[in-house]
Amino acid sequence: MPRRRCRSCSASSTDWEPCVLLEPTYFGDIDPPQRLLMGPGPVNAHPRVLRAMAADLLGQFDPEMTGYMEQVMALYRPVFGTRNRWTLLVNGTARAGIEAALASLVEPGDTVLVVDFGRFGLLLTEILQRIGARIETVSAPWGEVVPMEAIAAAIARCGPKVVACVHGDTSTTMAQPLEGFGALCRAAGAWSYVDATATIGGMELAADRWEVDVMTGGLQKCLGGPSGSAPITISDYAAERIFARRHVEQGIRSAADHDGAGPRIGSNYFDLAMIMDYWSEKRLNHHTEATSMLYAARECARVALSEGLEARYARHRKAGAAMTAGLRAMGLTVFGSDAHRMANVTGVHVPEGVDGEAIRTMMREVFEIEIGTAFGPLQGRIWRIGAMGYNAMQHKVLITLGALEASLKANGFRLPLGEAVPAAIAAWEAA
Amino acid sequence: MPRRRCRSCSASSTDWEPCVLLEPTYFGDIDPPQRLLMGPGPVNAHPRVLRAMAADLLGQFDPEMTGYMEQVMALYRPVFGTRNRWTLLVNGTARAGIEAALASLVEPGDTVLVVDFGRFGLLLTEILQRIGARIETVSAPWGEVVPMEAIAAAIARCGPKVVACVHGDTSTTMAQPLEGFGALCRAAGAWSYVDATATIGGMELAADRWEVDVMTGGLQKCLGGPSGSAPITISDYAAERIFARRHVEQGIRSAADHDGAGPRIGSNYFDLAMIMDYWSEKRLNHHTEATSMLYAARECARVALSEGLEARYARHRKAGAAMTAGLRAMGLTVFGSDAHRMANVTGVHVPEGVDGEAIRTMMREVFEIEIGTAFGPLQGRIWRIGAMGYNAMQHKVLITLGALEASLKANGFRLPLGEAVPAAIAAWEAA
Structure with a gap:
């Protein structure tokens, strides 16, 4: 951004300092996209x-x-x-x-x-x-x-x-x-x-x-x-x-x-x-x-408490089981010990030859769905996909799986198509 | 509150621990009274x-x-x-x-x-x-x-x-x-x-x-x-x-x-x-x-910024000047140095023989207006009355002065009646 001088005040703008008066439309009403947040948190609030x-x-x-x-x-x-x-x-x-x-x-x-x-x-x-x-x-x-x-x-x-x-x-x-x-x-x-x-x-x-x-x-x-x-x-x-x-x-x-x-x-x-x-x-x-x-x-x-804590924990278990089953039905490898997995967030390996960030960008830009990247030794190696709170719902798990399948296919990754959703529904019901 | 055992869970309630299931109505929707907050902050949000x-x-x-x-x-x-x-x-x-x-x-x-x-x-x-x-x-x-x-x-x-x-x-x-x-x-x-x-x-x-x-x-x-x-x-x-x-x-x-x-x-x-x-x-x-x-x-x-900072500071100055003038017109003594008073909060001495907390309670319960008490060496000696942000408005200053006048009168304090509001309006205009 070139430096410009504001007509209304003495300030000039730089790339890190847009002048409020120079850029009035940039500072419009709060109006975030209605993004489905299926990362490790934060998630959409109730x-x-x-x-x-x-x-x-x-x-x-x-x-x-x-x-x-x-x-x-x-x-x-x-x-x-x-x-x-x-x-x-x-x-x-x-x-x-x-x-x-x-x-x-x-x-x-x-x-x-x-x-x-x-x-x-x-x-x-x-x-x-x-x-x-x-x-x-x-x-x-x-x-x-x-x-x-x-x-x-x-x-x-x-x-x-x-x-x-x-x-x-x-x-x-x-x-x-x-x-x-x-x-x-x-x-x-x-x-x-x-x-x-x-x-x-x-x-x-x-x-x-x-x-x-x-x-x-x-x-x-x-x-x-x-x-x-x-x-x-x-x-x-x-x-x-x-x-x-x-x-x-x-x-x-x-x-x-x-x-x-x-x-x-x-x-x-x-x-x-x-x-x-x-x-x-x-x-x-x-x-x-x-x-x-x-x-x-x-x-x-x-x-x-009005949902009931037991029912709420069961809903998270079902969401985690459905997500895991759906990812596996796509041929992906779930990260970490099965015995000690959190109910509400699932790690999955970025497949060989796939650019993990390109998939995340397509998920966000085309489907308005956020999935998570990873930290430290796992950075670039796994995605973290959450289903928690208001988002631990069957339809949100299914939508996320469908979008991930389409994004992987669009990026040239060969995977079984149409298998993730039915596997997730079956796992939701069985959990 | 007597100890009672909840019918739906094993908990019993005490005065510091109402059982959620015992007291469902106690935990209803957020529904605070629409109180006018004219203390030293917090104040009503815009x-x-x-x-x-x-x-x-x-x-x-x-x-x-x-x-x-x-x-x-x-x-x-x-x-x-x-x-x-x-x-x-x-x-x-x-x-x-x-x-x-x-x-x-x-x-x-x-x-x-x-x-x-x-x-x-x-x-x-x-x-x-x-x-x-x-x-x-x-x-x-x-x-x-x-x-x-x-x-x-x-x-x-x-x-x-x-x-x-x-x-x-x-x-x-x-x-x-x-x-x-x-x-x-x-x-x-x-x-x-x-x-x-x-x-x-x-x-x-x-x-x-x-x-x-x-x-x-x-x-x-x-x-x-x-x-x-x-x-x-x-x-x-x-x-x-x-x-x-x-x-x-x-x-x-x-x-x-x-x-x-x-x-x-x-x-x-x-x-x-x-x-x-x-x-x-x-x-x-x-x-x-x-x-x-x-x-x-x-x-x-x-x-x-859409109000304009200069206009905003002027509004606070006017509100402070109006509050100070109104309090003085009631015969009250304003606390502290006139030369260095904050624009947005005014200290005023609790008059001799008046129970400061009784006035605050009447202000809150009868008029739904909060004014502030004080800390440390000033506790019980002054009230702190704010007019800031969304509350630094002429009508809110006037309403507060009117309610304070009525509360002082109701508590037996003799003061000039009907003087505070016109004094405050004049000071607002002059400031």
């Missing part, structure tokens, strides 16, 4: 969730607002499979929830064991390094999960204060089994953390039965909402450790406020002790709650 | 902003999505009064923007001078302590601002690496003059940071003219949007310091990625080097951009 965000705002200590906060706490308990009092929202994306959990639970110098089987396990180590933890890992190759015996052995070896694990890692499409995980940690005197961003609302979470101390999620995958709010649940056992690090800001401190004896949490924004005080009857001022995102989070949970 | 959030989501690397990100960068440059390339959004509330700025700009052990004249100056010190900065302050009593000569003297005394200042501190309703502030810092070899949460979109920001390096804001005050997205602008001079601390995550690292030589930023989520890489043509994956909040931020800026 229309009820989008509408909920259009409601009027409320003051943050308004009784109507604190009433909605109480409701959010109650609505997310069944979603996490817990009776934990401390079930609330962190104001940021799913990654904000992860960092809030780890920054508040882990003290600098603590040994933390990370169960690592993909990019999001590596993310946990990356966040923990910055917190100043001593990190130990127990790993599986991408496409597998970590056996519970390996976790037990690693705990015995390193004596961690905290054990951190991802539930479903979209980078590899694997879901780590967690039955017995928390009990193993507790028996060794460790707190446990689980990142359930990619599974919340789509695969069963059972924080209480798994005896997991802290678990976090996000809205933009199986809950069918927008990114930007991170549900979290915290056991009383973890809350005790976190409150020992409580610190009340000078600007709002009163004589009745006492700080905890533990080392101060390294972040103000992610200080769960302060956030819990804000969500408790104390209503101690912290951030200004993101009201529209709270409305969205509330509606996501209402949609999920 | 209807166009609420509608923008209902648009369909997009994948985070979709060309349509990255196009919207580019537009947001361009739209916020005039709002901040800058030509800084690095003008973007932090995904969280205004406080997230503050922490991202300080965590990325300040290295542990750096001396940071905080210009402190209220609760939000104290918040800067609180965040900086956790980052590990050596903190020096130059303070003014609540209700005044810090003279530029005092800032100059403090810089000369302590030789800071960074100087941090709040623009408008809603806790005291004072606005710190910033003409010459950044130049003073640069002359001393220091980077400057300004928290403009409470003034962005309502009072002039001039990042370039003030030579301020990093400035952050929020949507929920004069920009008339919901809390949950923090616009930020970063000078090239600051970006250079921040990129020296760049670190690429292991899970997405390629051979071409090199880390900077500086100490790693203490937070992953608030690592502006990574966030800038995400907002650049590199599109390096970090968080999943909060799409609906980005739509909201974009619409806030469009509304502001």
Whole structure:
């Protein structure tokens, strides 16, 4: 773009700086294409969730607002499979929830064991390094999960204060089994953390039965909402450790406020002790709650609970089974261990001689369907195709398979035609 | 609330844990009262902003999505009064923007001078302590601002690496003059940071003219949007310091990625080097951009720019002048220095013998109008009455004054009746 000078102001435009007044049409109404998002997330939000965000705002200590906060706490308990009092929202994306959990639970110098089987396990180590933890890992190759015996052995070896694990890692499409995980940690005197961003609302979470101390999620995958709010649940056992690090800001401190004896949490924004005080009857001022995102989070949970969690998990299982069967009927090779596949996202090898990005571009430009690329060692090697939340529906799986078949054919790849759709329907019914 | 056992599940309800199935009506559609929010923020969002959030989501690397990100960068440059390339959004509330700025700009052990004249100056010190900065302050009593000569003297005394200042501190309703502030810092070899949460979109920001390096804001005050997205602008001079601390995550690292030589930023989520890489043509994956909040931020800026920034600042000045005149015509005493009052929020003393909370309750319950209480040393002593963004309108100022007059009278306070509204109209016209 050549540099031009704006007639209405002194600015000139460059390729990274279009002048608002030079390019008025470029800044028209929000009007995104109605794209079907069948990648690893974000996915299309449920229309009820989008509408909920259009409601009027409320003051943050308004009784109507604190009433909605109480409701959010109650609505997310069944979603996490817990009776934990401390079930609330962190104001940021799913990654904000992860960092809030780890920054508040882990003290600098603590040994933390990370169960690592993909990019999001590596993310946990990356966040923990910055917190100043001593990190130990127990790993599986991408496409597998970590056996519970390996976790037990690693705990015995390193004596961690905290054990951190991802539930479903979209980078590899694997879901780590967690039955017995928390009990193993507790028996060794460790707190446990689980990142359930990619599974919340789509695969069963059972924080209480798994005896997991802290678990976090996000809205933009199986809950069918927008990114930007991170549900979290915290056991009383973890809350005790976190409150020992409580610190009340000078600007709002009163004589009745006492700080905890533990080392101060390294972040103000992610200080769960302060956030819990804000969500408790104390209503101690912290951030200004993101009201529209709270409305969205509330509606996501209402949609999920009115469908019924069991029915919702079954729908995701059916969608995953249908997608997998359809891809195989096309002659493609599905990535990773069959025994531990996530219900809601499927990895599939880009066939030899096919340009994966050309297929993704045709899918997007001709069919308005997005499928995902991959990270790190899998970049260019697999596509990741999701069916989650509002998109875990039979017709969306079938449309995606049909479009992929046509795109592969158009790009010169020879494959069995017309087989994917009936295979997917049969698998949906059988699952 | 007595404990009851739910007929449909094993849960029992307590006062903090209503069972979702016990209380179905309690969890009905989002339906907040249409309350007029005339406190220090959040305020009512502009209807166009609420509608923008209902648009369909997009994948985070979709060309349509990255196009919207580019537009947001361009739209916020005039709002901040800058030509800084690095003008973007932090995904969280205004406080997230503050922490991202300080965590990325300040290295542990750096001396940071905080210009402190209220609760939000104290918040800067609180965040900086956790980052590990050596903190020096130059303070003014609540209700005044810090003279530029005092800032100059403090810089000369302590030789800071960074100087941090709040623009408008809603806790005291004072606005710190910033003409010459950044130049003073640069002359001393220091980077400057300004928290403009409470003034962005309502009072002039001039990042370039003030030579301020990093400035952050929020949507929920004069920009008339919901809390949950923090616009930020970063000078090239600051970006250079921040990129020296760049670190690429292991899970997405390629051979071409090199880390900077500086100490790693203490937070992953608030690592502006990574966030800038995400907002650049590199599109390096970090968080999943909060799409609906980005739509909201974009619409806030469009509304502001289509009104015209000068006209918008004038409207806020008129609203503040009208509110102040109306309160004085009622015989009330306005808090703080007249010379440095924020345009958009006015502090007023709770008169002797009046229960401030009873007035606020009557305002809310009878008139559906929220006015603000106060923090720390001013708690119970002043109300804070805002007129910002979509609410900085003459009729909303007048309605608020009329309701306050009636509430004071109903609570037995003797005051001149019928004087506030004409005084406010006259002040609006004269301002």
